Amino acid sequence: MSPVARTNLRNGLLFCLPWLIGLSVFLIYPLCAAFYYSLCDYSVLLPPVFIGFDNYLDLAGDPLFWKSLRNTAYFATGSVTLGLVVSLTLALLLNSKVRGVGVYRTIFFLPSLMPVVAGSILWMWMYNGQSGLINTALRSIGIDGPAWLGDPTWSKPAIVIMAVWGAGNAMVVYLAGLQDVPTSLYEAALIDGAGFFQRLIHVTIPMISPVIYFNVVLSIISGFQAFTQAFIMTGSTGAPERSTLFYVLNLYNVGFQDLRMGYASAMAWVLFVIILLLTFAATKLSKRWVTYDR
Amino acid sequence: MPSPNPLTRTTPLIHLPLLALATVFALPLLWLLLTSVQPREQVGKIPPEWLPRQAFITVKGETVPVTPPLPVGSDKLVVVPSAGPKQGKPLLVDPADYQNGRVTVRTQVADRLLEESYPAQLEQAVPARFVIVKEWFLSKYTSREARVFYVDPSAVTRSISPIFGNYPEAIRALSASEKDKARPLGELIGKSALPWTHKGDRSKTITFVTYLGNTLLVALLSVVGTLSSSSLVAYGLSRIPWKGRTTLFNITLATMMVPFPVLMVPLYGVFRSLGWIGTLMPLWVPLFFGGAFNIFLLRQFFLTIPSELSDAARIDGCSEFGIFWRVILPLSRPALSVVALFTFLGAWNEFLAPLIFLTEPETFTMALGLQQYQSQFGGSEWHLLMGASALLVVPIIALFFFAQKTFIQGISTTGMGGR
Numbered sequence: 001m002s003p004v005a006r007t008n009l010r011n012g013l014l015f016c017l018p019w020l021i022g023l024s025v026f027l028i029y030p031l032c033a034a035f036y037y038s039l040c041d042y043s044v045l046l047p048p049v050f051i052g053f054d055n056y057l058d059l060a061g062d063p064l065f066w067k068s069l070r071n072t073a074y075f076a077t078g079s080v081t082l083g084l085v086v087s088l089t090l091a092l093l094l095n096s097k098v099r100g101v102g103v104y105r106t107i108f109f110l111p112s113l114m115p116v117v118a119g120s121i122l123w124m125w126m127y128n129g130q131s132g133l134i135n136t137a138l139r140s141i142g143i144d145g146p147a148w149l150g151d152p153t154w155s156k157p158a159i160v161i162m163a164v165w166g167a168g169n170a171m172v173v174y175l176a177g178l179q180d181v182p183t184s185l186y187e188a189a190l191i192d193g194a195g196f197f198q199r200l201i202h203v204t205i206p207m208i209s210p211v212i213y214f215n216v217v218l219s220i221i222s223g224f225q226a227f228t229q230a231f232i233m234t235g236s237t238g239a240p241e242r243s244t245l246f247y248v249l250n251l252y253n254v255g256f257q258d259l260r261m262g263y264a265s266a267m268a269w270v271l272f273v274i275i276l277l278l279t280f281a282a283t284k285l286s287k288r289w290v291t292y293d294r
Numbered sequence: 295m296p297s298p299n300p301l302t303r304t305t306p307l308i309h310l311p312l313l314a315l316a317t318v319f320a321l322p323l324l325w326l327l328l329t330s331v332q333p334r335e336q337v338g339k340i341p342p343e344w345l346p347r348q349a350f351i352t353v354k355g356e357t358v359p360v361t362p363p364l365p366v367g368s369d370k371l372v373v374v375p376s377a378g379p380k381q382g383k384p385l386l387v388d389p390a391d392y393q394n395g396r397v398t399v400r401t402q403v404a405d406r407l408l409e410e411s412y413p414a415q416l417e418q419a420v421p422a423r424f425v426i427v428k429e430w431f432l433s434k435y436t437s438r439e440a441r442v443f444y445v446d447p448s449a450v451t452r453s454i455s456p457i458f459g460n461y462p463e464a465i466r467a468l469s470a471s472e473k474d475k476a477r478p479l480g481e482l483i484g485k486s487a488l489p490w491t492h493k494g495d496r497s498k499t500i501t502f503v504t505y506l507g508n509t510l511l512v513a514l515l516s517v518v519g520t521l522s523s524s525s526l527v528a529y530g531l532s533r534i535p536w537k538g539r540t541t542l543f544n545i546t547l548a549t550m551m552v553p554f555p556v557l558m559v560p561l562y563g564v565f566r567s568l569g570w571i572g573t574l575m576p577l578w579v580p581l582f583f584g585g586a587f588n589i590f591l592l593r594q595f596f597l598t599i600p601s602e603l604s605d606a607a608r609i610d611g612c613s614e615f616g617i618f619w620r621v622i623l624p625l626s627r628p629a630l631s632v633v634a635l636f637t638f639l640g641a642w643n644e645f646l647a648p649l650i651f652l653t654e655p656e657t658f659t660m661a662l663g664l665q666q667y668q669s670q671f672g673g674s675e676w677h678l679l680m681g682a683s684a685l686l687v688v689p690i691i692a693l694f695f696f697a698q699k700t701f702i703q704g705i706s707t708t709g710m711g712g713r
Contacts, residue, residue: 008536011614015530016542018523022583026561027549033560044563090315098308106698107316111323113690115643117661118683121668122326125676131338133325139341165322169705176706225553228645232665248555248646255559256650268556279551 031272037265044261055266065267067242068250074156075246076223079163080216087167088212091174092204105175109168120232123162124149149233152243159229159244170215177211178204206291213290217282221275227252247271326687330464330680331456333430335362337677348455351427351445360443363425363450370420372444373397378412384442385414386426392416420444432459433466457677464681468667469501487656489574500655502685505663512577512659513641519582520637521630527584528592529618533604543593550586558650565651576651577641577659588633595629596622632704635697642690660686 001009013020038055040048059065090108094101114122126133127148135145146154181204189199205212227248230238236253238245251271255264329337332346349360371392372384380399391398397414400407425447429440462479470482487498489511530536531543565576599622607617623630648662658666664682671679694701 005537008534009538012530012534012536012539015526015534015614015618016539018582019527019546019584019589020542022523022580022585023545023549025564026580026583027552027557030557030560030564031552033563034556037560044566093308093312093315096308098312104312104316105702106694107320109701110691110694111319113639113687113694114323115645115661115686115690117643117645117664118326118686121664121679121683122322125329125680126322126325128338128676131340131342133321133342136341165319168319172702172705221551221553225555227555231645231649232668251555252646252650256562261559261563264559268559272552272556275551275553 034265034268037262038269040262040265042262042265043259045259048262051262055263056270058263059266059270064242064245064250068238068245068247071156071238071243071245072224072226072247075160075163075226076220078157078160079223080219082160082164083167083170083219084212084216086164087170088174090167090171091178092200094171094175095178105172108171112166112169114166116228117232119162119166120229123158123165123229124233127158149244150240152241155234155240155243159226159233162229163223163226170219173211173215174208177208181207209290210292213282213286217279220278220282224248224271224275224278323687326680326683329677330460330684331458332460332677333457334675334677335430345454346456347452348430348457349427349450349452351443351449351451353443358441358443359430360427360450361430363427363447366420366422366424366426366444368422370422370444371416372418372420373414374417375399375412375414378410380412384417386420386444418444423447425450432457433463460677460681461685464678464685465502467671467675467678468663468682468685469504470499474499474501489657498656500658502660502663504656505658505660508574508657509642509659509661512574513638515578516581516641517634517637519578520585520588521634523582523584524588524633525592525623525626525630526618527589528596529622531589532593532596533599533601533617533622534614546586546589550590554646558646562650571651572653572657574652574657577644577647581637588637591633592626592629595626599625628700628703631697631700632707635693635700635704638693639690642686 037048039050039052040055041051042048094104094108098104111119127135129135129145129147129150132145132148134148138145148154148158185203185207186199189203194202225248226246230244230246230249231252234240234244236249236257238249247267248271251264251267254260254267328344328346332343333348336343336347349362350357351360352358366386369389370386371389372386373392374384375381375397378399385397385399387397392414395413395415396411399410399412401410402408423446424444427443427445427450429442431438431440466475466479466482469486470477474482482499482501483503485499486501486503486507488504488507531539531546561576562571565571568575570576570579603621603625604617607621612620643661644659645661645665648659649665652658652662655663655666664686667682668679
């Protein structure tokens with residue numbers, strides 16, 4: 001190794017030292033430890049006892065596990081799909097060189113800055129069965145609104161709607177993407193006689209598909225980690241009838257309420273694998289749907 | 295003048311859907327702010343009332359805020375007994391119960407109705423059309439007794455008046471233990487336990503100021519930690535060619551897919567063995583060791599800086615750290631401010647990690663303190679809950695207007711914002 005290469009190696013390692021420590025202590029070690037604990041009976045207070053794959057076998061037959069998985073998939077799918085439609089619509093509307101874009105953008109964006117704790121409390125008030133704003137609005141058009149967070153059929157849609165309210169973040173991303181689409185493409189499409197919707201389907205969407213892809217993957221991953229909304233709005237049991245018992249909420253209950261850390265670690269690893277698989281599937285799908293020819 | 299280019303020409307009709315959507319998006323926030331300045335009697339009305347209204351009457355030149363008027367119903371008299379247990383206190387009685395300067399007072403004692411008669415003075419004749427109003431207090435913790443007035447309905451004026459006093463009341467409600475709540479606000483704040491207060495100092499009370507101090511301390515340390523460590527690492531991964539840096543970078547990218555909930559159980563074990571559970575340390579110490587996303591972000595930015603700049607500095611005898619400190623960092627201010635902003639937001643909004651790692655109320659952050667208050671008093675006192683939520687939200691909104699450009703740039707380039 002040449003002296004320069006040696007100096008560079010030394011300097012490189014020195015600069016990366018904090019991260020090498022952080023990576024091992026706060027990421028790789030916990031990830032491996034979680035896997036080891038998932039094979040153990042472990043309550044934090046006592047040392048772990050190895051029990052093999054029992055935790056995973058128990059998970060397969062645990063109705064709460066499946067329920068929380070279904071709830072989370074419902075929430076992630078709903079909030080990602082609706083969020084995509086709403087944020088893309090907003091971005092397209094704002095991209096049309098309308099006056100006052102700045103004001104509109106601020107109004108749409110601000111809700112996404114809301115701390116989840118405060119947002120959840122606000123939406124509990126919005127969804128209040130009698131004097132909440134939502135049911136008042138519904139009553140004014142002659143609909144008797146449901147009890148929302150108190151109704152097992154409506155509690156998940158309620159949390160999805162709250163998530164869509166925070167779609168302004170994605171809107172800003174899409175708006176930036178839209179503004180990067182070269183005008184020459186639209187001009188070419190126009191010469192070919194393409195109407196508004198044809199331009200949208202054949203120019204706009206393909207051109208911002210990498211941005212959409214990136215954002216959707218991130219939203220799915222964060223959707224699977226939903227916790228705070230449900231914890232605050234419906235309590236740690238995910239009332240009513242555990243309809244809002246999300247995966248991480250269940251994990252929190254098992255690990256930090258029941259102190260079944262081994263079982264919780266098995267759940268954590270299953271979540272990790274789910275997220276890996278989803279990301280992998282999204283990458284595969286992106287090959288077909290995402291255009292990368294800039 | 296309409297533009298001839300159909301691509302840039304827009305119809306003003308586009309404002310219709312935009313305005314409709316903007317209303318839907320703005321209403322919840324507006325509703326939060328309006329509820330937070332309503333008197334508690336107004337909160338929860340069906341249908342809801344938007345603007346905060348307060349009833350007032352004028353007594354001897356003094357304007358007194360009062361509770362919403364209640365009808366008297368039938369003709370009554372207000373008399374003041376000059377003897378007996380109710381001596382000196384005005385009583386509202388039926389005219390039949392006041393004869394010859396004596397009032398008949400009935401009290402239910404177990405299953406017997408006790409009838410007693412006391413001398414009393416007539417103070418006011420109350421016609422049936424009059425209304426009862428009570429002096430209105432902002433705080434339910436006040437020990438003073440409310441005055442009661444019987445007045446003509448026309449004497450009660452209702453006017454739009456925001457109750458900004460709900461905010462100190464929310465601060466009081468959010469913070470103190472039950473026994474502290476009757477203390478004056480100033481005293482309460484003065485006795486607040488602060489993050490650096492010696493642990494176990496029982497003379498200090500836990501207040502909103504404590505939560506705010508904890509939150510700001512964690513946010514500040516997180517920003518300092520992230521900026522210093524992530525920029526160092528990003529430099530090492532982008533501007534020094536060394537064997538293994540590609541591997542390390544790929545590992546770094548891969549770890550971005552590991553969500554916190556997957557790690558929280560073993561991390562709890564790590565922090566427990568370090569003795570950090572119940573302190574603020576789990577929330578900020580790890581940030582001094584870098585974070586994958588911020589490293590990635592800064593690395594991408596550092597790569598855009600021409601290498602000639604580093605080479606020139608190197609020829610001038612600058613050390614590697616000197617180049618990092620004097621050349622790269624000053625050029626990276628936009629990227630560094632995005633990282634700082636999102637780290638601050640993340641620390642301010644974080645809930646799950648504080649919930650797990652903070653066990654002592656004196657270490658609670660604002661988000662956790664708000665949740666604790668909500669879980670105890672949720673479902674009532676919406677005006678105070680909204681006031682307390684506003685205390686968490688308004689600083690963030692202010693920060694947005696202060697650093698709007700950084701926000702929008704940061705989100706447009708990174709595809710996420712503080713989440």
